[in-house]
Amino acid sequence: xxxxxxxxxxxxxxxxxxxxxxxxxxxxxxxxxxxxxxxxxxxxxxxxxxxxxxxxxxxxxxxxxxxxxxxxxxxxxxxxxxxxxxxxxxxxxxxxxxxxxxxxxxxxxxxxxxxxxxxxxxxxxxxxxxxxxxxxxxxxxxxxxxxxxxxxxxxxxxxxxxxxxxxxxxxxxxxxxxxxxxxxxxxxxxxxxxxxxxxxx
Amino acid sequence: xxxxxxxxxxxxxxxxxxxxxxxxxxxxxxxxxxxxxxxxxxxxxxxxxxxxxxxxxxxxxxxxxxxxxxxxxxxxxxxxxxxxxxxxxxxxxxxxxxxxxxxxxxxxxxxxxxxxxxxxxxxxxxxxxxxxxxxxxxxxxxxxxxxxxxxxxxxxxxxxxxxxxxxxxxxxxxxxxxxxxxxxxxxxxxxxxxxxxxxxx
Numbered sequence: 001x002x003x004x005x006x007x008x009x010x011x012x013x014x015x016x017x018x019x020x021x022x023x024x025x026x027x028x029x030x031x032x033x034x035x036x037x038x039x040x041x042x043x044x045x046x047x048x049x050x051x052x053x054x055x056x057x058x059x060x061x062x063x064x065x066x067x068x069x070x071x072x073x074x075x076x077x078x079x080x081x082x083x084x085x086x087x088x089x090x091x092x093x094x095x096x097x098x099x100x101x102x103x104x105x106x107x108x109x110x111x112x113x114x115x116x117x118x119x120x121x122x123x124x125x126x127x128x129x130x131x132x133x134x135x136x137x138x139x140x141x142x143x144x145x146x147x148x149x150x151x152x153x154x155x156x157x158x159x160x161x162x163x164x165x166x167x168x169x170x171x172x173x174x175x176x177x178x179x180x181x182x183x184x185x186x187x188x189x190x191x192x193x194x195x196x197x198x199x200x201x
Numbered sequence: 202x203x204x205x206x207x208x209x210x211x212x213x214x215x216x217x218x219x220x221x222x223x224x225x226x227x228x229x230x231x232x233x234x235x236x237x238x239x240x241x242x243x244x245x246x247x248x249x250x251x252x253x254x255x256x257x258x259x260x261x262x263x264x265x266x267x268x269x270x271x272x273x274x275x276x277x278x279x280x281x282x283x284x285x286x287x288x289x290x291x292x293x294x295x296x297x298x299x300x301x302x303x304x305x306x307x308x309x310x311x312x313x314x315x316x317x318x319x320x321x322x323x324x325x326x327x328x329x330x331x332x333x334x335x336x337x338x339x340x341x342x343x344x345x346x347x348x349x350x351x352x353x354x355x356x357x358x359x360x361x362x363x364x365x366x367x368x369x370x371x372x373x374x375x376x377x378x379x380x381x382x383x384x385x386x387x388x389x390x391x392x393x394x395x396x397x398x399x400x401x402x
Binding site: 008009012013032034035036037040042101108109110114116120121122125128129138141150151153154157158160161177178183184186188189191195 | 208209210212213214216230232233234235236237238241243244247302309310311312313314315317318319321322323325326329330337339342351352353354355358359361362378379384385386387388389390391392394
């Protein structure tokens, strides 16, 4: 990491805007957060529906993974599967589930996420800054029709993500990320960015 | 803003990962950044193509805005239009243009952005932490076919965004954001989140 900057994470989130020259971007802000808080009776049916959906989705995914054989005890896949099992088994207890809506103003397309997922990332980073942790998922899609009914979500609103938030039982980072050299290409697809130097490793 | 946390923006970016319990998320990381640096002769054709595309896209957009009449001098729309005009007029001079690719492993869909736009937001926040500013756009789509040829981008890779980066001529934030109460609904669509209290204003 480079020399320590003096901008805090929260300040960064509060002040990172489109920089073109001087003025703030006129901002449509089409994302919406629907909070489903633990203990709120009005949120309970949607939370229960999601818990079932997450468990079913994980069962399907797990069976799919296991077609190649069960993971070796203590392997990273075994640990990942145990974590996922624990996650879906305890979804009822997650303090806050946030369903993220996108007010569509044109037909659905693969690039509309540019208007909603940066806000999701900001939410996760803000949670991190305040001592919470979260996960962005798409597992609500399995029960989307029923969920829309329960929450009275209008047809023009996409349900783009389902984020679970709480105090981490473990601790944060470091992340395991791919080497930068795999992620960054220079001037054309596949050309190594030699200017990365050692940071590319 | 709440009490100042002691996590810096860069540390937050480096350590915010999916929190389910203990282990790091096995991470596909399907995003790719193609850098087009000013002064790199290999990047020049793509940069020139993008500059033309941005200018054309803004001309169309501007004409569209002006169908409702020209903006009043000194109005926020007039300032926004001047900023945009300056932005596209000087695109050739932008220090770095980053084309963001997404390695698709299933058919294009409106939710695939969850795998690429959070990384774009991280890039913009990291730029902010280091004293740079940027803008995420989709204006490369107008010349996407030609751009793919120039950069040898494989068919299975989506070009999800085009980010311009440089040292801001102005300065960062504060952001003009909508009141939280408009963005956050509680337990069902449209229900006010009364627990926001004064933060909702």
